[in-house]
Amino acid sequence: MGGDRAPAEIVAGAVDAVSAGLDVVLVGDESRLGPLVAESGVEIPVVHAPSVIDMHEDPAQAIRSKRDASITVAARLVADGEAQGLVSAGSTGAVLAAAAFVIGRIRGVARPAIGSVYPTGQIVLDSGANLECRPEHLVQFGAMGAALASVYLDLESPRVGLLNIGEEPGKGRELEKEAFTLLDKSPLHFIGNVEGRDLGKHTVDVVVTDGFTGNVLLKGAEGTASMLVSMISSLLAERPDLADAVADLAPTFTELRERIDPETYGGAHLVGSRGVVVVAHGSSSRIAIANALAMAAEGADRGLVGAVTKEIEAIP
Amino acid sequence: MGGDRAPAEIVAGAVDAVSAGLDVVLVGDESRLGPLVAESGVEIPVVHAPSVIDMHEDPAQAIRSKRDASITVAARLVADGEAQGLVSAGSTGAVLAAAAFVIGRIRGVARPAIGSVYPTGQIVLDSGANLECRPEHLVQFGAMGAALASVYLDLESPRVGLLNIGEEPGKGRELEKEAFTLLDKSPLHFIGNVEGRDLGKHTVDVVVTDGFTGNVLLKGAEGTASMLVSMISSLLAERPDLADAVADLAPTFTELRERIDPETYGGAHLVGSRGVVVVAHGSSSRIAIANALAMAAEGADRGLVGAVTKEIEAIP
Secondary structure (H helix, E strand, O other): OOOOOOOHHHHHHHHHHHHOOOOOOEEEOHHHHHHHHHHHOOOOOEEEOOEOOOOOOOHHHHHHHOOOEHHHHHHHHHHOOOOOEEEEOOOHHHHHHHHHHHHOEOOOOOOOEEEEEOOOOOEEEOOOOOOOOOHHHHHHHHHHHHHHHHHHOOOOOOEEEEEOOOOOOOOOOHHHHHHHHHHHHOOOEEEEEEOHHHHHHOOOOEEEOOHHHHHHHHHHHHHHHHHHHHHHHHHHHOOHHHHHHHHHHHHHHHHHHHHHOHHHHOEEEEEOEOOEEEEEOOOOOHHHHHHHHHHHHHHHHOOHHHHHHHHHHHOO | OOOOOOOHHHHHHHHHHHHOOOOOOEEEOHHHHHHHHHHHOOOOOEEEOOEOOOOOOOHHHHHHHOOOEHHHHHHHHHHOOOOOEEEEOOOHHHHHHHHHHHHOEOOOOOOOEEEEEOOOOOEEEOOOOOOOOOHHHHHHHHHHHHHHHHHHOOOOOOEEEEEOOOOOOOOOOHHHHHHHHHHHHOOOEEEEEEOHHHHHHOOOOEEEOOHHHHHHHHHHHHHHHHHHHHHHHHHHHOOHHHHHHHHHHHHHHHHHHHHHOHHHHOEEEEEOEOOEEEEEOOOOOHHHHHHHHHHHHHHHHOOHHHHHHHHHHHOO
16 A cells, blocks of 8 residues: 555556566555456455555554554564565655564664665665664674675675775764774675775675665665766757667667666665565556565565574674 | 876866966976976966875874975965965865865854765765764855855856755754754755755755765766766677667767766865865866866856855855
8 A cells, every 4th residue: 555656556566476476465455455456357365454654654653553554464464474575665664663563673683774776786775774873783784785685696705895985994974984893893794995986886795874875875876877868868869860870779778777777676675674574665666566576575585584684693 | 286196187287277278376396397387388387385295194283284285385375365266186184174274264154065066067065075064064055055056057046955865854864854944944045855866857956965975975976877888888889780870879978978077077166265175086187177277267256255155144
C-alpha cells in the first residue's frame, strides 16, 4: 500500500516478479488488492491489513499504535518466519521503525543502515537511515557494507573507503577523523579516505558515510546524470543535420539510460535488521518493484543476514 | 607558487589572462618566475616572495610565522589595495587563513564560505571552507550566495534553497531544521528544501549547505559526469560499425565535456572576505588559471565585496 503509485504499480510489479518465478505475498487492504490481483490472472496470496501509515505520521509512534497497518503486518510475517524478506515503497521512516520494533536488530548492531548501489556498482551506506552518526556507527556500516558486497558482488575482501573531502588521513570532520582511526584498526579491508569523484573509478567497493551525506551524494549523482542526459539531448537537437547519426546511436543511449536509471536497482537493503528488508523509492514503478523483490529474494537466498552477523561479530 | 603544476602552468595562465586584457601581478620566487615571464614575451610584474606554505603545514600557524610566503604577500597586496583580487591554486587551508588573518572578514560575517558553481550554473556554498556549521552560518551562506548570484548571474532576487534529504519542511538534521526556520524568516528569497536531484532542473539559484556536504556533492557530481562520459565511450567502442556516426557527433561531445569540465569555472569565490579571493583547484592548468583570474577580475569589477556586505547587513 506504500508509495506514490500504490497499489496498482506495486501489484503489477509483484505480478512480474511472480511470473519470473518468485514467491510473493501482498500485504494490504484486501478490497483494493484483491481485484487488481484477480485482473492480472496470476495467483498471488493477499494478507489483509486494513490501515496504512502515511508520510506525515510519527513513524515510531504509528508502528506501535497501528498494529494492523500494512507495513506492521508485513514486518510481522518476516519476524515470524512466514516471509523471508520485506519490500516497501512506503514512508522510509515507517519501514525503519517496523524493522526496528517488529523484526528487530541483529545482536551487536547499533544502527541498521541503508546500503544503496551507485550506478557503477559500489555500495554506499548509510544512505538515509541515520542522519547523525558516531564514529563507531561508521565502522559498523563498513562491516555491514562488506557483507552486502560479499553477498552481491561476490567479493572475498571488499575494499572499504571512508567518504571524505580529501584523500589524506586527518581530513574531514571529527566524525571522519575518529572513524578513520577505528576503521584502520578494524579487520576490514580499509583503503582509507575516498572522495565523490572516486566512485566512478572502481577503486573502492564500499563507501562509508553518515546517512545525510550518503543521501545527498546519491541524489546529486542522480541529478547530474539526468542533467547530462538532457544536455546531450539539447545539444543534439541543435543539429538536425546529424539526425541520421543520432538515430544510429539511439540504442546506445537507451542502454546508457537504463544503466544509470535508479529503477534498475529497484531499492536498497536495510542492513543490520534481523530479516531481509528492501526500501524502494516512493515513486517506484512496476519495474522498480519487480527489481526490488528480486533483490530481496537474492538477499534471502544468499544469506545476507548471516553474512552481516558474521561481519559485525568480527568487529572488536 | 601554489598548486600541483606551479609555477609553469600558473605563469602560463597569467600570460593568457594578460593577453586577454587583464592586469596581473605574479607573487613568488623571482628567480623562478622571472625566467618564465621573460620566456613568454609578455610583460608581467613579479612581486618577490621567497617562501611557500605547503599542504602539510598548519595553515593558521604558517600564515602567522611565514610573513614572506607567496600567499601571505599576495594577500597583503589585496589588504593594502594594491591588488583588487587574489587567485591561488595552493593549499585551500592556507588561502583561507591568509584571507582571515591578512585581508580580514567583512563586518558581521561569522564564517567566509566557498561558493562553487555547479555545471548547470547554480552556486553551492559552502563547498569546503567550514566543515561543521551552526544554523546561523547557513543563513549567512544564503545571503552571501545571493550576492554572488546577483553579481554573476545578474539575478535580482536569487532563489535560495537549503540542501536536504527531502523537500518537506522538518526534514534533515537539527542543523537543517533550525536553518530552515531562520532562512524562512530572513529577507532572502528562500524557496525551502532542495535535493541533489534538483540541481540539474534549474529550480534553484543558490544551494546552501555545510562545507563537508557541499564538497561531497560537487565532487560526486564531477565523478558521476566523468563516469558517464567513460560509459558512453566504452559503449560506443563496442560498436565499430557506428564509427561514422560517432565521428559526426564528436564536436557535440567535445562541447559537452567542456561545459562540465571544472576547468571552465577555474575556481570558486571565497565570499565574506574583505577582498576578492578565488580558490583554484590544486591541479589547475593554464586554462583554469586564466579563467580563475577572469573570475576574480569580474568579482572586483562588479563590486562583489559591496554586494556581500549589503546582503549580510540585511540579515537581522
